[in-house]
Amino acid sequence: MSLIFLIDLLGTVSFSISGVLTALKKQMDPFGIFIIAFVTAVGGGTLRDLLIDTPVFWMGDLSYLYVILGAAVLAVIFRKKLSYVRRSLFLFDTIGIALYTIIGVEKGIEAGFHPFICVGLGTMSACFGGVIRDILCNEIPIIFRKEIYATACIVGGSAYFLLIRTTLPPEIVVVIAGVIIIGIRLLAVLFKLSLPSIYSKP
Amino acid sequence: MSLIFLIDLLGTVSFSISGVLTALKKQMDPFGIFIIAFVTAVGGGTLRDLLIDTPVFWMGDLSYLYVILGAAVLAVIFRKKLSYVRRSLFLFDTIGIALYTIIGVEKGIEAGFHPFICVGLGTMSACFGGVIRDILCNEIPIIFRKEIYATACIVGGSAYFLLIRTTLPPEIVVVIAGVIIIGIRLLAVLFKLSLPSIYSKP
Amino acid sequence: MSLIFLIDLLGTVSFSISGVLTALKKQMDPFGIFIIAFVTAVGGGTLRDLLIDTPVFWMGDLSYLYVILGAAVLAVIFRKKLSYVRRSLFLFDTIGIALYTIIGVEKGIEAGFHPFICVGLGTMSACFGGVIRDILCNEIPIIFRKEIYATACIVGGSAYFLLIRTTLPPEIVVVIAGVIIIGIRLLAVLFKLSLPSIYSKP
Numbered sequence: 360m361s362l363i364f365l366i367d368l369l370g371t372v373s374f375s376i377s378g379v380l381t382a383l384k385k386q387m388d389p390f391g392i393f394i395i396a397f398v399t400a401v402g403g404g405t406l407r408d409l410l411i412d413t414p415v416f417w418m419g420d421l422s423y424l425y426v427i428l429g430a431a432v433l434a435v436i437f438r439k440k441l442s443y444v445r446r447s448l449f450l451f452d453t454i455g456i457a458l459y460t461i462i463g464v465e466k467g468i469e470a471g472f473h474p475f476i477c478v479g480l481g482t483m484s485a486c487f488g489g490v491i492r493d494i495l496c497n498e499i500p501i502i503f504r505k506e507i508y509a510t511a512c513i514v515g516g517s518a519y520f521l522l523i524r525t526t527l528p529p530e531i532v533v534v535i536a537g538v539i540i541i542g543i544r545l546l547a548v549l550f551k552l553s554l555p556s557i558y559s560k561p
Numbered sequence: 562m563s564l565i566f567l568i569d570l571l572g573t574v575s576f577s578i579s580g581v582l583t584a585l586k587k588q589m590d591p592f593g594i595f596i597i598a599f600v601t602a603v604g605g606g607t608l609r610d611l612l613i614d615t616p617v618f619w620m621g622d623l624s625y626l627y628v629i630l631g632a633a634v635l636a637v638i639f640r641k642k643l644s645y646v647r648r649s650l651f652l653f654d655t656i657g658i659a660l661y662t663i664i665g666v667e668k669g670i671e672a673g674f675h676p677f678i679c680v681g682l683g684t685m686s687a688c689f690g691g692v693i694r695d696i697l698c699n700e701i702p703i704i705f706r707k708e709i710y711a712t713a714c715i716v717g718g719s720a721y722f723l724l725i726r727t728t729l730p731p732e733i734v735v736v737i738a739g740v741i742i743i744g745i746r747l748l749a750v751l752f753k754l755s756l757p758s759i760y761s762k763p
Numbered sequence: 764m765s766l767i768f769l770i771d772l773l774g775t776v777s778f779s780i781s782g783v784l785t786a787l788k789k790q791m792d793p794f795g796i797f798i799i800a801f802v803t804a805v806g807g808g809t810l811r812d813l814l815i816d817t818p819v820f821w822m823g824d825l826s827y828l829y830v831i832l833g834a835a836v837l838a839v840i841f842r843k844k845l846s847y848v849r850r851s852l853f854l855f856d857t858i859g860i861a862l863y864t865i866i867g868v869e870k871g872i873e874a875g876f877h878p879f880i881c882v883g884l885g886t887m888s889a890c891f892g893g894v895i896r897d898i899l900c901n902e903i904p905i906i907f908r909k910e911i912y913a914t915a916c917i918v919g920g921s922a923y924f925l926l927i928r929t930t931l932p933p934e935i936v937v938v939i940a941g942v943i944i945i946g947i948r949l950l951a952v953l954f955k956l957s958l959p960s961i962y963s964k965p
Contacts, residue, residue, distance in 0.1 A: 382907070389958045390914070391907025405814070410607070410617050415814050418880050435961055476620050490697070495894075497903045499699045503584070503593025510592070554591045557637055612809075612819050678822050692899070701901045705786070705795025712794070756793045759839055 363458065363533070368426050370455020373448050374400040375430040376441065378492050383438060385496050395492055396431040397424075403487035407463055407480050411470045449548075453508075457540035459485040460512040461533055464519050474520050481516035482509060506554045508544050515540030565660065565735070570628050572657020575650050576602040577632035578643065580694050585640060587698050597694055598633040599626075605689035609665055609682050613672045651750075655710075659742035661687040662714040663735055666721050676722050683718035684711060708756045710746050717742030767862065767937070772830050774859020777852050778804040779834035780845065782896050787842060789900050799896055800835040801828075807891035811867055811884050815874045853952075857912075861944035863889040864916040865937055868923050878924050885920035886913055910958045912948050919944030 378399030382392040398405075401417045408415045417423040434441065441448070463484030467477030486502055486509050493500040502509055519536035523529065546552060580601030584594040603619045610617045619625040636643065643650070665686030669679030688704055688711055695702040704711055721738035725731065748754060782803030786796040805821045812819045821827040838845065845852070867888030871881030890906055890913055897904040906913060923940035927933065950956060 385903060385908070386962060387903075387907045388910050389961065390910050391904070392961075394907060409611060409813060410620065412614070412616065412816070414816065418814065418876060421877055421879060424879060472620060473623055475623060475626060479626075494696060494898060495904065495907070497699065497901065499587055499589075500593070500697065503589045503596060503697070504587070506590050506592050557591065557594075558588060611813060612822065614816070614818065674822060675825055677825060677828060681828075696898060699901065701789055701791075702795070702899065705791045705798060705899070706789070708792050708794050759787075759793065759796075760790060 364422075366454055366458045367462070368422065369451045370458055371400045371423055371426050372430040373451035373455050374488055375427045376434045376448060377452065377489070379431050379434040379438070380441070381492055381496050383435070389435075392435060393428065393431050395495060396434075397427050398495060399488045399492040400427050401488065402491035403459065403484045403489075404463070406487050406491075407466065407484045410483075411466060411472075411480070413466065413470065453541050453544050454537070456485040456508050456512060456544070457515060457537040460516045460540055461519050461536055464516045465523075468520070468523070474517075477520055478513060478516040481519070482512040485512045507547075508540075510554065511540045511543035511547070514543060566624075568656055568660045569664070570624065571653045572660055573602045573625055573628050574632040575653035575657050576690055577629045578636045578650060579654065579691070581633050581636040581640070582643070583694055583698050585637070591637070594637060595630065595633050597697060598636075599629050600697060601690045601694040602629050603690065604693035605661065605686045605691075606665070608689050608693075609668065609686045612685075613668060613674075613682070615668065615672065655743050655746050656739070658687040658710050658714060658746070659717060659739040662718045662742055663721050663738055666718045667725075670722070670725070676719075679722055680715060680718040683721070684714040687714045709749075710742075712756065713742045713745035713749070716745060768826075770858055770862045771866070772826065773855045774862055775804045775827055775830050776834040777855035777859050778892055779831045780838045780852060781856065781893070783835050783838040783842070784845070785896055785900050787839070793839075796839060797832065797835050799899060800838075801831050802899060803892045803896040804831050805892065806895035807863065807888045807893075808867070810891050810895075811870065811888045814887075815870060815876075815884070817870065817874065857945050857948050858941070860889040860912050860916060860948070861919060861941040864920045864944055865923050865940055868920045869927075872924070872927070878921075881924055882917060882920040885923070886916040889916045910951075912944075912951075914958065915944045915947035915951070918947060 375396040378396035379392055381399070382395035385391075387395065401423055405415050405417070460481040463481035464477045466484075467480040472480070489502055490500040493502075501507065515536045518539050519532060522532040522535060525532075527535075577598040580598035581594055583601070584597035587593075589597065603625055607617050607619070662683040665683035666679045668686075669682040674682070691704055692702040703709065717738045720741050721734060724734040724737060727734075729737075779800040782800035783796055785803070786799035789795075791799065805827055809819050809821070864885040867885035868881045870888075871884040876884070893906055894904040897906075905911065919940045922943050923936060926936040926939060929936075931939075
């Protein structure tokens with residue numbers, strides 16, 4: 360499990376940095392920057408835990424707080440250099456949402472919810488930190504306008520749900536679901552794919 | 562109870578469509594449209610269930626999810642025709658908020674709360690889906706600026722609370738409270754009534 | 764405890780009035796004004812109670828509802844005279860956040876959380892009512908842009924946590940932590956102190 364925990368924390372780092380970048384654009388002060396980094400990283404999982412009525416994950420394990428605080432401080436200090444590591448950040452972020460999705464689906468399964476609710480909880484874990492970030496920054500959530508990774512989470516989360524009931528070892532199922540999520544997102548970004556537009560071109 | 566459940570779902574349809582219309586105005590993509598439809602329909606009840614600390618209603622009964630998804634898809638497809646059914650939608654919506662209010666008050670009573678809290682929970686069930694919809698769409702909630710139905714919910718919810726303790730059969734009490742809510746709202750719309758303004762005319 | 768309860772209610776009055784003033788600026792109607800006053804006063808504590816998974820404080824004790832309703836009505840009626848009591852309001856507000864912080868830290872300790880989480884819960888109790896107020900009014904939360912009292916809450920909350928474990932009588936610890944929070948905030952306002960800016964001057 361220590362590899363999964365490491366990936367989880369790398370995802371947390373990358374989500375925190377995305378929060379810092381948004382907060383900096385809004386000229387927030389250090390307190391605001393930290394709060395935005397925090398909700399971006401743990402907001403989706405917090406909403407999930409409140410809905411499931413399970414203890415909120417970051418309140419019992421301080422690793423998240425330390426990682427977010429460290430990532431936020433470093434991101435502020437090196438904010439002008441962040442473009443050099445853009446590619447690594449994108450990779451961490453993509454791996455992070457894959458894992459957040461899987462953790463969310465798994466929490467739903469453990470709590471005995473219907474498959475659709477489980478996939479929804481997984482997608483929420485991965486996507487709603489960014490939604491809360493955008494709301495706190497007074498923007499319409501970017502994920503509602505320009506599909507970035509919700510579809511990948513839904514497809515990958517569904518695959519996880521279906522495969523985890525088979526005889527496949529759980530580690531393999533995590534890898535398969537993760538590869539699906541990461542693959543869809545990479546392809547979407549590479550080929551500029553998006554959900555079909557329902558608006559007529561001007 | 563099947564009539565009440567039917568009305569509940571009709572209200573859900575109408576709330577979902579109101580969410581779709583708001584999301585379309587903001588040029589959201591299909592994922593965003595679905596999420597806005599969903600929170601408009603179930604956001605108020607979700608907040609109520611979290612505050613009461615009771616299982617969130619739509620997580621255990623998938624009917625809501627299916628109805629919202631179906632309503633959202635149809636609303637997007639027939640979005641140019643929606644003005645033809647505007648009157649039916651308004652009626653469903655009004656009946657829906659009446660029922661949402663009553664369900665919310667009843668949940669408060671079951672949980673043993675003070676009358677004022679029960680009426681507040683009923684009003685929240687009916688009104689806060691729209692509040693969350695507006696926040697996610699980066700607007701000041703319309704219900705805070707131009708009173709639409711909060712007063713109707715408060716009066717009707719109070720009537721329900723008072724009458725349900727009498728010897729009247731519950732079905733009759735539901736009908737009376739419902740008629741009060743629907744009546745106040747229809748009168749308010751017909752005669753353009755609103756809460757007294759506290760701002761001086763320019 | 765009755766002195767603490769009195770201070771708590773004075774803080775609630777002052778938070779409600781701050782909510783009314785913000786809502787008036789947005790031309791809200793009476794329903795909107797009351798809701799904004801309400802969330803400003805109890806929003807932070809509500810979020811705290813949801814995260815801890817403890818009964819939400821204002822749902823079991825109607826005093827808060829009555830005080831907020833009374834304060835909101837009086838604030839609307841005497842809104843043009845509020846500048847005369849500006850200084851008293853600022854004092855109540857400052858004492859209020861001190862007490863909100865201490866109550867939040869204490870609730871965290873009772874629930875057995877890590878010191879950092881307890882201090883975070885205290886700060887959240889004092890600061891997040893204002894955050895929800897600003898979000899509902901479609902503004903970037905002021906506390907994220909111009910540090911007002913988060914630092915005071917963090918320092919005073921930490922002092923409370925450290926001292927309450929010593930042999931000092933609890934009353935003394937409350938006074939010390941309160942004086943620290945009130946002192947830092949007064950000094951910050953008097954000398955226009957703020958967190959160091961991370962943005963280069965134009």
